[in-house]
Amino acid sequence: MDNPVGIAVVGANGIGKFQVRSAVRMMKAGQPVRLVAVCDLNAEDTKRVVSGIFEEVYGKQTDTNVWPQLPEYYEPDDYPGMVGCDDVHVVCICTPNFLHPEQTIAAFRAGKPVLLEKPPATTAEDAWAIYDAWKASGRPARLHLNNLMAPWYTDFRHYRDTGVLGDVMYVDVEWVRVQGGPFLRKWFSNRKLAGGGAGIDLMLHPLGNAMDALGWPKPIMVSGRTHRMNLPIEARIGPYGGRQMGDGLDDVEDIFSLDIWLENGVVIRARTSWAQPGTQNETFGFHFYGNKGGFHFEQRWDINDGEDAHSIQGGHVVGWEQTAPGRAIPTKTSLNWNHDPANMDLGMGRHETLRRLVTEVASGCRGDVSLAHGTALAAIVFRGYESAARGGLPLTMDGVRWPVELEPHPTLNLGSGIAGTGLGLGEIA
Numbered sequence: 001m002d003n004p005v006g007i008a009v010v011g012a013n014g015i016g017k018f019q020v021r022s023a024v025r026m027m028k029a030g031q032p033v034r035l036v037a038v039c040d041l042n043a044e045d046t047k048r049v050v051s052g053i054f055e056e057v058y059g060k061q062t063d064t065n066v067w068p069q070l071p072e073y074y075e076p077d078d079y080p081g082m083v084g085c086d087d088v089h090v091v092c093i094c095t096p097n098f099l100h101p102e103q104t105i106a107a108f109r110a111g112k113p114v115l116l117e118k119p120p121a122t123t124a125e126d127a128w129a130i131y132d133a134w135k136a137s138g139r140p141a142r143l144h145l146n147n148l149m150a151p152w153y154t155d156f157r158h159y160r161d162t163g164v165l166g167d168v169m170y171v172d173v174e175w176v177r178v179q180g181g182p183f184l185r186k187w188f189s190n191r192k193l194a195g196g197g198a199g200i201d202l203m204l205h206p207l208g209n210a211m212d213a214l215g216w217p218k219p220i221m222v223s224g225r226t227h228r229m230n231l232p233i234e235a236r237i238g239p240y241g242g243r244q245m246g247d248g249l250d251d252v253e254d255i256f257s258l259d260i261w262l263e264n265g266v267v268i269r270a271r272t273s274w275a276q277p278g279t280q281n282e283t284f285g286f287h288f289y290g291n292k293g294g295f296h297f298e299q300r301w302d303i304n305d306g307e308d309a310h311s312i313q314g315g316h317v318v319g320w321e322q323t324a325p326g327r328a329i330p331t332k333t334s335l336n337w338n339h340d341p342a343n344m345d346l347g348m349g350r351h352e353t354l355r356r357l358v359t360e361v362a363s364g365c366r367g368d369v370s371l372a373h374g375t376a377l378a379a380i381v382f383r384g385y386e387s388a389a390r391g392g393l394p395l396t397m398d399g400v401r402w403p404v405e406l407e408p409h410p411t412l413n414l415g416s417g418i419a420g421t422g423l424g425l426g427e428i429a
Protein backbone atom coordinates (compact mmCIF):
# COMPACT_ATOMS: atom_id res chain seq x y z
CA MET A 1 0.00 0.00 0.00
CA ASP A 2 1.51 3.35 -1.01
CA ASN A 3 1.93 5.84 1.84
CA PRO A 4 -0.77 4.62 4.23
CA VAL A 5 -1.80 7.09 6.93
CA GLY A 6 0.06 5.86 10.04
CA ILE A 7 -1.96 6.04 13.27
CA ALA A 8 -0.56 6.06 16.80
CA VAL A 9 -2.71 5.66 19.92
CA VAL A 10 -1.60 6.76 23.39
CA GLY A 11 -3.67 5.31 26.22
CA ALA A 12 -5.16 2.02 25.04
CA ASN A 13 -7.86 1.30 27.59
CA GLY A 14 -11.47 2.60 27.82
CA ILE A 15 -11.79 4.95 24.87
CA GLY A 16 -8.37 4.09 23.43
CA LYS A 17 -9.76 0.69 22.43
CA PHE A 18 -12.32 2.46 20.22
CA GLN A 19 -9.51 4.24 18.35
CA VAL A 20 -7.45 1.06 18.02
CA ARG A 21 -10.58 -0.71 16.71
CA SER A 22 -11.36 2.16 14.32
CA ALA A 23 -7.86 1.96 12.83
CA VAL A 24 -7.90 -1.85 12.54
CA ARG A 25 -11.37 -1.82 10.95
CA MET A 26 -10.20 0.72 8.37
CA MET A 27 -7.22 -1.53 7.61
CA LYS A 28 -9.48 -4.55 7.24
CA ALA A 29 -11.71 -2.54 4.89
CA GLY A 30 -8.67 -2.00 2.66
CA GLN A 31 -8.43 1.71 3.38
CA PRO A 32 -5.03 3.42 3.16
CA VAL A 33 -4.43 3.31 6.91
CA ARG A 34 -2.07 1.45 9.25
CA LEU A 35 -1.98 1.27 13.05
CA VAL A 36 1.75 1.81 13.54
CA ALA A 37 2.22 2.54 17.26
CA VAL A 38 0.61 2.29 20.70
CA CYS A 39 1.85 3.77 23.95
CA ASP A 40 0.65 2.87 27.44
CA LEU A 41 2.02 2.09 30.87
CA ASN A 42 2.30 -1.67 30.61
CA ALA A 43 3.67 -3.47 27.55
CA GLU A 44 2.03 -6.83 28.26
CA ASP A 45 -1.47 -5.42 28.93
CA THR A 46 -1.27 -3.14 25.92
CA LYS A 47 -0.19 -5.89 23.55
CA ARG A 48 -3.02 -8.10 24.88
CA VAL A 49 -5.57 -5.33 24.17
CA VAL A 50 -4.22 -4.76 20.66
CA SER A 51 -4.06 -8.49 19.77
CA GLY A 52 -7.60 -8.94 21.10
CA ILE A 53 -8.86 -6.26 18.71
CA PHE A 54 -6.89 -7.72 15.76
CA GLU A 55 -8.48 -11.09 16.54
CA GLU A 56 -11.96 -9.53 16.79
CA VAL A 57 -11.53 -7.86 13.36
CA TYR A 58 -9.37 -10.38 11.44
CA GLY A 59 -10.27 -13.63 13.21
CA LYS A 60 -7.83 -15.97 14.92
CA GLN A 61 -4.32 -15.81 13.55
CA THR A 62 -3.39 -19.10 11.82
CA ASP A 63 -0.97 -20.27 9.13
CA THR A 64 -3.51 -19.25 6.52
CA ASN A 65 -4.99 -16.24 8.30
CA VAL A 66 -2.03 -13.97 8.85
CA TRP A 67 -2.65 -10.58 10.42
CA PRO A 68 -0.99 -7.42 9.13
CA GLN A 69 1.99 -6.28 11.18
CA LEU A 70 1.09 -5.38 14.77
CA PRO A 71 1.89 -1.83 15.96
CA GLU A 72 5.12 -0.98 17.72
CA TYR A 73 4.76 -0.64 21.53
CA TYR A 74 6.19 2.49 23.22
CA GLU A 75 6.76 3.17 26.94
CA PRO A 76 5.40 6.55 28.17
CA ASP A 77 8.99 7.85 28.40
CA ASP A 78 9.39 7.07 24.68
CA TYR A 79 6.28 9.08 23.72
CA PRO A 80 8.28 11.99 22.23
CA GLY A 81 10.16 9.46 20.07
CA MET A 82 6.86 7.89 18.98
CA VAL A 83 5.29 11.16 17.83
CA GLY A 84 8.52 12.05 16.04
CA CYS A 85 8.51 8.85 13.94
CA ASP A 86 8.19 9.45 10.20
CA ASP A 87 5.55 6.73 9.80
CA VAL A 88 3.25 8.30 12.46
CA HIS A 89 0.85 10.69 10.69
CA VAL A 90 -2.01 10.97 13.22
CA VAL A 91 -1.83 10.76 17.03
CA CYS A 92 -4.91 9.72 19.04
CA ILE A 93 -4.62 10.93 22.62
CA CYS A 94 -6.75 8.76 24.91
CA THR A 95 -5.06 9.23 28.28
CA PRO A 96 -6.39 10.75 31.53
CA ASN A 97 -7.29 14.42 31.23
CA PHE A 98 -4.31 15.81 33.14
CA LEU A 99 -1.90 14.31 30.58
CA HIS A 100 -3.60 15.89 27.55
CA PRO A 101 -1.76 19.26 27.39
CA GLU A 102 1.78 17.89 27.50
CA GLN A 103 1.10 15.00 25.12
CA THR A 104 -0.98 17.06 22.67
CA ILE A 105 1.44 19.96 22.51
CA ALA A 106 4.34 17.51 21.96
CA ALA A 107 2.45 15.99 19.01
CA PHE A 108 1.73 19.41 17.49
CA ARG A 109 5.38 20.44 17.93
CA ALA A 110 6.33 17.28 16.02
CA GLY A 111 3.96 18.50 13.26
CA LYS A 112 1.40 15.70 13.78
CA PRO A 113 -2.38 15.95 13.44
CA VAL A 114 -4.21 14.97 16.64
CA LEU A 115 -7.47 13.35 17.62
CA LEU A 116 -7.77 14.46 21.24
CA GLU A 117 -10.18 12.93 23.73
CA LYS A 118 -12.55 15.27 25.50
CA PRO A 119 -12.07 17.35 27.58
CA PRO A 120 -9.03 19.04 26.05
CA ALA A 121 -7.60 19.81 29.50
CA THR A 122 -8.39 20.27 33.19
CA THR A 123 -8.29 24.10 33.05
CA ALA A 124 -9.26 26.78 30.53
CA GLU A 125 -5.64 28.02 30.42
CA ASP A 126 -4.36 24.59 29.38
CA ALA A 127 -7.12 24.19 26.79
CA TRP A 128 -6.01 27.48 25.21
CA ALA A 129 -2.34 26.43 25.36
CA ILE A 130 -3.33 23.37 23.30
CA TYR A 131 -5.30 25.54 20.90
CA ASP A 132 -2.35 27.91 20.41
CA ALA A 133 0.03 24.99 19.76
CA TRP A 134 -2.49 23.61 17.25
CA LYS A 135 -2.70 26.95 15.42
CA ALA A 136 1.10 27.21 15.35
CA SER A 137 1.34 23.68 13.88
CA GLY A 138 -1.06 24.39 11.01
CA ARG A 139 -2.13 20.70 11.05
CA PRO A 140 -5.67 19.28 11.29
CA ALA A 141 -6.96 18.35 14.74
CA ARG A 142 -10.23 17.43 16.40
CA LEU A 143 -11.62 16.92 19.83
CA HIS A 144 -13.47 13.60 20.01
CA LEU A 145 -17.04 14.96 19.85
CA ASN A 146 -18.37 11.60 18.75
CA ASN A 147 -22.06 12.39 19.31
CA LEU A 148 -21.89 14.81 16.38
CA MET A 149 -21.21 11.73 14.24
CA ALA A 150 -24.17 9.69 15.52
CA PRO A 151 -26.85 8.73 12.96
CA TRP A 152 -29.71 10.28 14.96
CA TYR A 153 -27.92 13.63 14.73
CA THR A 154 -27.68 13.34 10.94
CA ASP A 155 -31.45 12.80 10.94
CA PHE A 156 -31.94 15.87 13.15
CA ARG A 157 -30.01 17.97 10.63
CA HIS A 158 -32.36 16.82 7.89
CA TYR A 159 -35.39 18.16 9.80
CA ARG A 160 -33.58 21.39 10.75
CA ASP A 161 -32.25 22.09 7.26
CA THR A 162 -35.48 21.34 5.38
CA GLY A 163 -37.36 23.97 7.39
CA VAL A 164 -39.71 21.51 9.13
CA LEU A 165 -38.85 22.98 12.54
CA GLY A 166 -38.83 26.68 11.60
CA ASP A 167 -36.68 29.14 13.53
CA VAL A 168 -35.17 27.86 16.73
CA MET A 169 -36.40 29.30 20.03
CA TYR A 170 -34.50 27.23 22.59
CA VAL A 171 -32.59 23.95 23.02
CA ASP A 172 -32.55 21.66 26.08
CA VAL A 173 -29.99 18.86 26.37
CA GLU A 174 -29.03 16.39 29.05
CA TRP A 175 -26.85 13.41 29.81
CA VAL A 176 -28.13 12.16 33.11
CA ARG A 177 -26.64 9.08 34.72
CA VAL A 178 -28.50 7.71 37.72
CA GLN A 179 -25.67 5.64 39.19
CA GLY A 180 -22.79 6.27 36.85
CA GLY A 181 -19.66 7.77 38.45
CA PRO A 182 -16.73 6.27 36.49
CA PHE A 183 -13.84 4.71 38.45
CA LEU A 184 -14.51 6.73 41.61
CA ARG A 185 -11.49 7.49 43.85
CA LYS A 186 -9.25 7.02 40.80
CA TRP A 187 -8.20 9.88 38.46
CA PHE A 188 -11.75 10.51 37.19
CA SER A 189 -13.00 11.77 40.59
CA ASN A 190 -9.90 13.82 41.43
CA ARG A 191 -10.48 17.49 40.57
CA LYS A 192 -6.81 18.21 39.97
CA LEU A 193 -6.39 15.24 37.60
CA ALA A 194 -9.78 15.35 35.84
CA GLY A 195 -10.73 19.06 36.03
CA GLY A 196 -14.21 18.33 37.42
CA GLY A 197 -16.83 15.59 37.66
CA ALA A 198 -20.00 15.04 35.61
CA GLY A 199 -19.54 18.46 33.98
CA ILE A 200 -16.11 17.93 32.54
CA ASP A 201 -16.81 14.26 31.81
CA LEU A 202 -20.21 14.45 30.09
CA MET A 203 -21.20 18.06 29.35
CA LEU A 204 -19.10 18.55 26.22
CA HIS A 205 -21.11 15.83 24.43
CA PRO A 206 -24.71 17.14 24.62
CA LEU A 207 -23.52 20.76 24.64
CA GLY A 208 -21.59 20.00 21.44
CA ASN A 209 -24.81 18.79 19.79
CA ALA A 210 -26.71 21.86 21.02
CA MET A 211 -24.07 24.34 19.83
CA ASP A 212 -23.65 22.58 16.51
CA ALA A 213 -27.43 22.48 15.98
CA LEU A 214 -27.38 26.27 16.32
CA GLY A 215 -24.33 26.82 14.08
CA TRP A 216 -21.91 27.70 16.92
CA PRO A 217 -23.18 31.17 17.95
CA LYS A 218 -21.11 33.05 20.48
CA PRO A 219 -22.31 32.84 24.09
CA ILE A 220 -22.82 36.11 25.94
CA MET A 221 -23.61 34.87 29.46
CA VAL A 222 -23.35 31.60 31.38
CA SER A 223 -24.78 30.37 34.66
CA GLY A 224 -23.51 27.07 36.08
CA ARG A 225 -24.40 25.02 39.15
CA THR A 226 -22.76 22.01 40.72
CA HIS A 227 -24.26 19.57 43.23
CA ARG A 228 -22.90 16.65 45.17
CA MET A 229 -25.36 13.88 46.07
CA ASN A 230 -25.68 12.94 49.71
CA LEU A 231 -25.42 9.23 48.97
CA PRO A 232 -23.01 6.42 49.86
CA ILE A 233 -20.32 5.85 47.25
CA GLU A 234 -21.93 2.51 46.29
CA ALA A 235 -24.99 4.42 45.06
CA ARG A 236 -22.85 6.76 42.96
CA ILE A 237 -20.36 4.44 41.27
CA GLY A 238 -21.20 3.32 37.75
CA PRO A 239 -20.62 0.06 35.90
CA TYR A 240 -17.65 1.29 33.85
CA GLY A 241 -14.63 -0.92 34.44
CA GLY A 242 -16.64 -3.32 36.59
CA ARG A 243 -17.53 -0.76 39.30
CA GLN A 244 -13.88 -0.53 40.26
CA MET A 245 -13.07 1.87 43.07
CA GLY A 246 -9.67 3.26 43.96
CA ASP A 247 -8.44 4.74 47.22
CA GLY A 248 -7.72 8.26 45.95
CA LEU A 249 -9.65 11.52 46.10
CA ASP A 250 -13.33 11.92 45.33
CA ASP A 251 -13.77 15.71 45.36
CA VAL A 252 -15.82 16.44 42.22
CA GLU A 253 -19.48 17.21 41.55
CA ASP A 254 -22.12 14.60 40.70
CA ILE A 255 -24.34 17.10 38.90
CA PHE A 256 -23.48 20.05 36.68
CA SER A 257 -26.06 22.24 34.99
CA LEU A 258 -25.64 25.17 32.63
CA ASP A 259 -27.83 27.93 31.25
CA ILE A 260 -26.21 29.64 28.27
CA TRP A 261 -27.47 32.84 26.67
CA LEU A 262 -26.28 33.14 23.07
CA GLU A 263 -25.76 36.19 20.88
CA ASN A 264 -28.52 35.02 18.51
CA GLY A 265 -31.07 35.25 21.34
CA VAL A 266 -31.36 31.51 21.90
CA VAL A 267 -30.90 29.97 25.36
CA ILE A 268 -29.46 26.48 25.88
CA ARG A 269 -30.27 24.57 29.05
CA ALA A 270 -27.96 21.65 29.70
CA ARG A 271 -27.73 19.15 32.56
CA THR A 272 -25.32 16.32 33.23
CA SER A 273 -25.05 13.95 36.17
CA TRP A 274 -23.19 10.94 37.46
CA ALA A 275 -25.66 10.24 40.27
CA GLN A 276 -29.27 11.28 40.34
CA PRO A 277 -31.84 9.48 42.52
CA GLY A 278 -34.56 11.79 41.15
CA THR A 279 -34.47 9.97 37.80
CA GLN A 280 -35.06 6.35 36.87
CA ASN A 281 -32.83 5.62 33.90
CA GLU A 282 -29.70 7.01 32.32
CA THR A 283 -30.75 9.31 29.49
CA PHE A 284 -29.08 11.32 26.74
CA GLY A 285 -31.65 13.84 25.61
CA PHE A 286 -31.69 16.48 22.88
CA HIS A 287 -34.72 18.75 22.48
CA PHE A 288 -34.81 21.41 19.78
CA TYR A 289 -37.82 23.75 19.89
CA GLY A 290 -38.51 25.67 16.69
CA ASN A 291 -41.38 28.04 15.93
CA LYS A 292 -42.91 25.50 13.50
CA GLY A 293 -42.08 22.26 15.29
CA GLY A 294 -39.83 20.41 17.65
CA PHE A 295 -37.29 17.58 17.38
CA HIS A 296 -36.82 15.29 20.36
CA PHE A 297 -34.19 12.58 20.71
CA GLU A 298 -33.78 10.32 23.70
CA GLN A 299 -31.27 7.54 24.26
CA ARG A 300 -32.16 5.48 27.34
CA TRP A 301 -30.15 2.89 29.20
CA ASP A 302 -32.77 0.76 30.99
CA ILE A 303 -30.10 -1.64 32.19
CA ASN A 304 -27.24 0.05 34.01
CA ASP A 305 -24.51 -2.31 32.80
CA GLY A 306 -22.25 0.21 31.03
CA GLU A 307 -23.11 -1.30 27.64
CA ASP A 308 -24.13 1.39 25.18
CA ALA A 309 -25.22 -1.41 22.85
CA HIS A 310 -28.06 -2.19 25.30
CA SER A 311 -29.50 1.30 25.13
CA ILE A 312 -32.66 2.27 23.24
CA GLN A 313 -32.82 5.28 20.93
CA GLY A 314 -36.13 6.93 20.19
CA GLY A 315 -37.55 10.29 19.30
CA HIS A 316 -40.19 12.27 17.51
CA VAL A 317 -40.80 15.34 15.43
CA VAL A 318 -43.86 17.36 16.37
CA GLY A 319 -45.61 20.08 14.39
CA TRP A 320 -48.96 21.20 12.97
CA GLU A 321 -50.66 20.28 9.73
CA GLN A 322 -53.37 22.39 8.09
CA THR A 323 -55.81 19.75 6.83
CA ALA A 324 -58.58 22.02 5.55
CA PRO A 325 -59.35 25.74 5.55
CA GLY A 326 -59.84 26.70 9.19
CA ARG A 327 -58.60 23.38 10.47
CA ALA A 328 -55.18 22.30 11.77
CA ILE A 329 -54.13 19.28 13.79
CA PRO A 330 -50.96 18.57 15.72
CA THR A 331 -48.75 15.92 14.17
CA LYS A 332 -46.21 13.60 15.69
CA THR A 333 -43.79 11.53 13.65
CA SER A 334 -42.14 8.78 15.63
CA LEU A 335 -38.49 8.16 14.96
CA ASN A 336 -37.35 4.71 15.90
CA TRP A 337 -33.71 3.93 15.33
CA ASN A 338 -34.03 0.50 16.95
CA HIS A 339 -36.17 -1.01 14.18
CA ASP A 340 -33.18 -1.52 11.95
CA PRO A 341 -29.82 -1.61 13.71
CA ALA A 342 -28.24 -0.19 10.52
CA ASN A 343 -29.86 3.11 11.53
CA MET A 344 -28.05 3.19 14.87
CA ASP A 345 -24.46 3.44 15.86
CA LEU A 346 -24.03 1.45 19.02
CA GLY A 347 -20.66 3.13 19.56
CA MET A 348 -22.38 6.56 19.61
CA GLY A 349 -20.29 7.79 16.67
CA ARG A 350 -17.03 6.79 18.35
CA HIS A 351 -15.78 4.88 15.30
CA GLU A 352 -16.38 7.74 12.91
CA THR A 353 -14.21 10.62 14.11
CA LEU A 354 -10.87 9.00 13.32
CA ARG A 355 -12.07 8.09 9.83
CA ARG A 356 -12.94 11.74 9.21
CA LEU A 357 -9.61 13.01 10.52
CA VAL A 358 -7.74 10.48 8.36
CA THR A 359 -9.74 11.69 5.36
CA GLU A 360 -8.72 15.26 6.17
CA VAL A 361 -5.07 14.30 6.44
CA ALA A 362 -5.12 12.26 3.24
CA SER A 363 -7.01 14.87 1.21
CA GLY A 364 -5.54 18.06 2.64
CA CYS A 365 -9.10 19.45 2.83
CA ARG A 366 -10.59 21.17 5.85
CA GLY A 367 -12.86 18.97 7.92
CA ASP A 368 -16.32 19.56 9.29
CA VAL A 369 -15.28 19.92 12.93
CA SER A 370 -11.95 21.03 14.34
CA LEU A 371 -10.24 21.52 17.65
CA ALA A 372 -11.70 25.06 17.63
CA HIS A 373 -15.16 23.60 18.32
CA GLY A 374 -13.87 21.56 21.25
CA THR A 375 -12.01 24.55 22.68
CA ALA A 376 -15.18 26.65 22.45
CA LEU A 377 -17.11 24.06 24.46
CA ALA A 378 -14.34 23.92 27.06
CA ALA A 379 -14.41 27.73 27.34
CA ILE A 380 -18.16 27.58 28.15
CA VAL A 381 -17.81 24.72 30.63
CA PHE A 382 -14.93 26.32 32.55
CA ARG A 383 -16.83 29.66 32.68
CA GLY A 384 -19.79 27.65 33.97
CA TYR A 385 -17.62 26.22 36.75
CA GLU A 386 -16.58 29.79 37.68
CA SER A 387 -20.25 30.72 37.91
CA ALA A 388 -20.97 27.58 39.98
CA ALA A 389 -18.23 28.61 42.43
CA ARG A 390 -20.33 31.78 42.97
CA GLY A 391 -23.55 29.88 43.55
CA GLY A 392 -24.71 30.04 39.93
CA LEU A 393 -24.33 33.80 39.53
CA PRO A 394 -24.65 34.46 35.76
CA LEU A 395 -21.30 35.61 34.35
CA THR A 396 -20.82 37.37 31.05
CA MET A 397 -18.41 35.97 28.50
CA ASP A 398 -16.79 39.42 28.15
CA GLY A 399 -13.04 38.95 28.12
CA VAL A 400 -13.34 35.15 27.72
CA ARG A 401 -11.46 34.00 24.62
CA TRP A 402 -13.46 32.50 21.76
CA PRO A 403 -11.98 30.68 18.74
CA VAL A 404 -11.74 33.02 15.75
CA GLU A 405 -12.59 30.18 13.32
CA LEU A 406 -16.13 29.78 14.61
CA GLU A 407 -18.06 31.78 12.10
CA PRO A 408 -21.72 31.02 12.78
CA HIS A 409 -22.55 28.39 10.18
CA PRO A 410 -26.19 27.33 10.46
CA THR A 411 -26.15 24.88 7.56
CA LEU A 412 -22.98 23.05 8.49
CA ASN A 413 -23.19 19.71 6.72
CA LEU A 414 -21.70 17.05 8.93
CA GLY A 415 -23.26 14.19 7.00
CA SER A 416 -21.15 14.26 3.91
CA GLY A 417 -17.79 13.80 5.61
CA ILE A 418 -15.19 16.01 3.99
CA ALA A 419 -17.27 18.13 1.69
CA GLY A 420 -16.36 18.08 -1.94
CA THR A 421 -13.32 15.81 -1.90
CA GLY A 422 -15.13 12.74 -3.17
CA LEU A 423 -12.30 10.91 -1.46
CA GLY A 424 -14.71 8.49 0.22
CA LEU A 425 -12.58 6.29 2.41
CA GLY A 426 -15.72 4.18 2.63
CA GLU A 427 -18.13 3.43 5.39
CA ILE A 428 -17.11 1.40 8.39
CA ALA A 429 -19.54 -1.25 9.52
Ligand SMILES: NC(=O)c1ccc[n+]([C@@H]2O[C@H](COP(=O)([O-])OP(=O)(O)OC[C@H]3O[C@@H](n4cnc5c(N)ncnc54)[C@H](O)[C@@H]3O)[C@@H](O)[C@H]2O)c1
Nearest residue numbers: 011012013014015016039040041076094095096097117118
Ligand atom coordinates in the same frame (compact mmCIF):
# COMPACT_ATOMS: atom_id res chain seq x y z
N1 LIG B 1 -15.52 10.21 23.85
C1 LIG B 1 -15.97 9.35 24.73
O1 LIG B 1 -17.05 8.81 24.58
C2 LIG B 1 -15.12 8.99 25.93
C3 LIG B 1 -15.44 7.88 26.71
C4 LIG B 1 -14.61 7.56 27.77
C5 LIG B 1 -13.51 8.34 28.07
N2 LIG B 1 -13.23 9.45 27.31
C6 LIG B 1 -12.04 10.28 27.58
O2 LIG B 1 -10.90 9.50 27.24
C7 LIG B 1 -9.81 9.78 28.11
C8 LIG B 1 -9.38 8.46 28.75
O3 LIG B 1 -10.46 7.93 29.48
P1 LIG B 1 -10.61 6.35 29.69
O4 LIG B 1 -11.97 6.12 30.25
O5 LIG B 1 -10.21 5.64 28.45
O6 LIG B 1 -9.53 6.17 30.83
P2 LIG B 1 -8.75 4.85 31.23
O7 LIG B 1 -8.19 5.14 32.57
O8 LIG B 1 -9.64 3.67 31.02
O9 LIG B 1 -7.59 4.74 30.14
C9 LIG B 1 -6.47 5.59 30.15
C10 LIG B 1 -5.27 4.80 29.65
O10 LIG B 1 -4.13 5.69 29.64
C11 LIG B 1 -3.01 4.97 30.14
N3 LIG B 1 -2.00 5.90 30.64
C12 LIG B 1 -1.95 6.52 31.84
N4 LIG B 1 -0.84 7.28 31.91
C13 LIG B 1 -0.21 7.17 30.71
C14 LIG B 1 0.96 7.74 30.17
N5 LIG B 1 1.71 8.60 30.86
N6 LIG B 1 1.32 7.40 28.91
C15 LIG B 1 0.58 6.52 28.18
N7 LIG B 1 -0.54 5.95 28.66
C16 LIG B 1 -0.93 6.28 29.90
C17 LIG B 1 -3.60 4.07 31.23
O11 LIG B 1 -2.74 3.01 31.54
C18 LIG B 1 -4.90 3.62 30.56
O12 LIG B 1 -4.67 2.46 29.77
C19 LIG B 1 -10.33 10.81 29.09
O13 LIG B 1 -9.95 12.08 28.64
C20 LIG B 1 -11.84 10.65 29.04
O14 LIG B 1 -12.53 11.83 29.35
C21 LIG B 1 -14.02 9.77 26.25
